[in-house]
Amino acid sequence: MPNIKSSKKRVKVTTVKSAQNKTVRTDLRTEIKKANIALENSAEDKTNAVRVAIKKIDKAVAKGILHKNTAARKKSALDKKLAAGA
Template sequence: MPNIKSAIKRVKTNEKANAQNSQTKSTMRTAVKKAETAVLNKEENAQDLLKSAIQQLDKAASKGLIHKNTASRKKARLMKKA
């Protein structure tokens, strides 16, 4: 544990940011998996899940959690499966 006040603050903010980033990434991955399974099983709500997954990918890319090209590639692959 750091002794310097600013270092203590950084540890706290880093923990908060890490928790938030993990949550957003997890939500994104879940949305992508749900969309993929819905498309493969030809479910009725596949288009809605696909739209949701694309939104989550865009959100993660805009926050810098994943690279914008990675998001673009994942979206393209999802659309190709659909």
């Protein structure tokens, strides 16, 4: 544990921010998995599932959790699977 007051605060802030980022990241992964399952099973709501996943990806980019190129790659893969199944 650091001795300097500002360093102590940094440790606290980092742990809080890491927890927040982790929840966003796990929600994102869950939505992507749901979209992939919907696409594989040709579910009726597959377009909606993909739309929700893409929205989550965009929110993660806005919060700085994902890089924009990573987001573009993930969105492109979902769109490609959706177009192939349609």
